[in-house]
Amino acid sequence: MRTNTGQIVHLEDYRPTDFVLERVDLTFELDPTETKVEARMIFHRREGVSPSAPLVLDGDELKMTGLLLDQEELPAALYEATDDTLTIRGLPETAPFEITVTTVLSPETNTKLMGLYRTSDVYCTQCEAEGFRRITYFPDRPDVLAVYTVNIIADKATAPLLLSNGNYLGGADMGDGRHFASWFDPHPKPSYLFALVAGDLGVVEDTFTTVSGREVALRIYVEHGKEPRAAYAMDALKRSMKWDEEAFGREYDLDIFMIVAVSDFNMGAMENKGLNIFNDKYVLADPETATDADYANIEAIIAHEYFHNWTGNRITCRDWFQLCLKEGLTVYRDHEFSADMRSRTVKRIAEVRHLKSEQFPEDAGPLAHPVRPTKYREINNFYTTTVYEKGSEVTRMIATILGRDLFKKGMDLYFERHDGQAVTIEDFVACFEAASGRDLTQFSLWYHQAGTPLVTASGSYDADKQTYTLSLEQTIPPTPGQSAKKPMHIPLRLGLLLQDGSEAIPTAISGADVTADVVHLTERKQTVTFSGIPSRPVPSFNRDFSAPINLHVEQSAEDRALIARHEVDLFARWQALNTMALDNLVKAAAEARSAQPVTCDGALVDGLLAAAAEEELEPAFRSQVLSLPSEADIAREIGSDNDPDAIHAGRQAMLAAIAAAGRDTFALLVDKMSLSGPFRPDAESAGRRALRNAALSYLVYADDRPEKAANAFRAANNMTDLSHALTLLAHRFPDTDETVEALAVFKKRFADNALVIDKWFAIQATIPGAATLDRIRTLMSDPLFNASNPNRVRALVGTFAFANATGFNRADGEGYRFLAHQILDIDARNPQLAARILTSMRSWRSLEKVRADHARGALEEIARASNLSADVSDIVDRMLK
Ligand code: ZN
DSSP states (O other): OOSOOOOOEEGGGOOOOSEEEEEEEEEEEOOSSOEEEEEEEEEEEOTTOOTTOOEEEEOSSOOEEEEEETTEEOOGGGEEEOSSEEEEOSOOSSSOEEEEEEEEEOGGGOTTOOEEEEETTEEEEEOTTTTGGGTSOBOOSTTOOEEEEEEEEEETTTOOEEEESSEEEEEEEOSSSEEEEEEEEEEEEOGGGOOEEEEOOEEEEEEEEOTTSOEEEEEEEESTTOGGGGHHHHHHHHHHHHHHHHHHOOOOOSSEEEEEEESOOSSSEEOOTTEEEEEGGGTOOOTTTOOHHHHHHHHHHHHHHHHTTTBTTTBEESSGGGHHHHHHHHHHHHHHHHHHHSOHHHHHHHHHHHIIIIIHHHHTSTTOOOSSOSEESOGGGGOOHIIIIIHHHHHHHHHHHHOHHHHHHHHHHHHHHHTTOEEOHHHHHHHHHHHHOOOOTTTTHHHHOOSOOEEEEEEEEETTTTEEEEEEEEEOOOBTTBOSOOOOOEEEEEEEEOTTSOBOOOSEEESSEEETTEEEEOSSEEEEEEEOOOSOOEEEESGGGOSOOEEEEOOOHHHHHHHHHHOSSHHHHHHHHHHHHHHHHHHHHHHHHTTOOOOOOHHHHHHHHHHHHOTTSOHHHHHHHHSOOOHHHHHHHHOSSBOHHHHHHHHHHHHHHHHHHTHHHHHHHHHHTOOOSSOOOSHHHHHHHHHHHHHHHHHHHTOSSTHHHHHHHHHOOSHHHHHHHHHHHHHHSTTSHHHHHHHHHHHHHHTTOHHHHHHHHHHHHTOOSTTHHHHHHHHHTSTTOOTTOHHHHIIIIIHHHHHOHHHHTOTTSHHHHHHHHHHHHHHHHOHHHHHHHHGGGTTGGGBOHHHHHHHHHHHHHHHHOTTOOHHHHHHHHHHHO
16 A cells, blocks of 8 residues: 555656746745745746636645735635645736745754755755755746745854855844844756755855956855865865866856755755755765775766756756756766866776666666656656766767767857756757757667667678678667667777787778767668778777677687787777676686686786786776676676676686786785875875775785785775775675774774764675675664664665675575665655665566565565655566566
8 A cells, every 4th residue: 555656747748837937035934843934936927828827836745824925815715735736826817926935844854855954953955856845835847947035044053154045145133042144046046956054064165266257255064173174175176167167168157156065965965056065975085084986976076066057057957857968968077077187098997887887787677767768756766877877978979979079069059059948858969960960860869768779799801802891780678668679879989900909990981970980870780891901800899988888799808808908099908808807707607606616717817917017007097907897797797597696606716816816916016006105185196096905905815814904904094995904804804803803993993983984884784695684784773873864874774785796685585675674664764765775676687586586575565565655666666567
């Protein structure tokens, strides 16, 4: 039985509102359990709308205490309030009118963290996607753009700081222990970008002078005492502002830009106009407590939210089906930013690893959906890696197809044409068509067809004619609601390498459009012939991962090794080694499953060790080479009937073989890559740490005693090295005295820093093997665990389900049943968080039968529960369908 099933929303049902909202005045009288909100909204009826059409506003769990039309009380006969709407009749035909709604909220008991809530005694809001309707009745949809004035009244002692969007107008003491502040945002915006923060926080201040010479005040608000840990975020913000001016010609548009870090947040961060609100995990950093990965994440997310000011805020989405319009594009922009700040190749490798391990499984399972979906039941469930990361890849392909200059011309046109509007993917694509004169109709299928295309390739060389012919075929697997697919426009970058490693320059290419090294695949089957090729070439496909596809090609280890040694595209070198490793790991899993000895290909070991030792290559790149595909990557490659224990055993055996063969190389690297002097978080130092730790890992795999890892733990002087050493200890030697002691030391040292304790939880949650479930249960009753804080829950329960293949997928199904109970428990407080963690089971159908049956049982148990939220019910239903 269910209470809240949620209605299905269809893209084709979109139509503009009957009433235009001109402006909004909000007054908040803040109180933990009885906040009074007065919303004054000026509307007029849109031209052509029937004079009898009522005004329908959205609401969610609201308590309304007043309703006025032009300051007069509305007779009860003229309105009707239900659970989720307020309908008002008898409104003026053409004249503007004012509606005043008064509501009373309890932020303290708002555990969904949507709307107005409390976090560590601070009032804060989260409105995307549909949180504003939890504050007042409102046309809560992204195509309603209005100018907002916000007045905040609060107790002066506990909330000295009163913030909202836009520019500060003024404030005063009210003489009764309270004070007020007023903010005005001159830029029309949708309600999802509204924000309010009130409380007692510390601040870091700086300024940025824009390209046209305006000075912008920058403020980052954090808990008192944490100010020094916001320095890196501030630096990242200033670099983002400068980069957006240079790379995209975008200047900031208010007098002040604020970021507030909060410790209870469902997502990473939120781009509210002029007042970004962040999960503090993505703001706070110092060498003692943050890893290199944390620094890189902070830089990327600060940039991402800042870039939304133009791609999302100035130009927003017409409806939530267009989410990728702002998210895919903004991820693309933050990827480009990080590539410019760090190593482009290493950044690209990290992006592709992430895409393949997160988005590809989503696209291959029951939750698959197009980048631009056409229906949803719960929009919160569409903040997915498909909308974000595949959306970014689609934008990247437009840049690849058009080339740098035309892509820029298209972006400029987009900003010029649509500034101040709420638009669609079609509007976006039309700008690139207009700028380039190219027809992107077929290309647009990337937005509409779900599933990762599979390209199968085979080549043949004709020595007499000196031609090389590639036969290429694309298939797009069926996905929920889409059985038959059309062929797509796939921009495949490729090179033909000759045996000496040089690149063949064809005298002619027939069978496909080609621009530079991009071959445009547009047919289901295509034969491409390259002329003037002097000897049998080795094709290197999908350079720089120009298209987000799976590629099947028979290629020998020797050919892959040639690419790994000579490709000019460094990404392709990594890709060749990684593919070689993946093939071998798939074989190793099969061997382990049938209790045969695991064999490790000599060419792979040679290739890995050669790249690891190659001083011409940057350390961060070499560390990526040494990091083998994950257990989840192997499972995805195998595709069906997966046995996580066999995958784990095969991978461990491969690691051991590489470790044994490379002992000297790794020992040398550990020495060579050590750093002296004070900690620096820059990309180069991070790369050296990464390579050193990768080498150290292999030394530890080759060893059966914990001393090396324990020594590394004692010697570490930064969080990257410390958490790495602790991971080695815990994963490789879980029950030794050394590990028990290190875990205790770590806990004691960081007990007052919740973000670091999350690492302590996550490291233990990923200890391989069936015994970890009991450990998780014990950790859940640790006083440092807090089931109502999303970061804690994600660190322990989320990490276990998402990143511990052997522990979670226990053959007896206990892992799934544990998760089912956790989901129901979390769902009662925070549906969004519960639904998100439940997606960890999205690949359950690709498990071997015994586990798959247990998984289905656990999902059915969730589906049967009463009072399920729309969020969880949507996910579980799609997973069982
Ligand atoms: Zn975003």
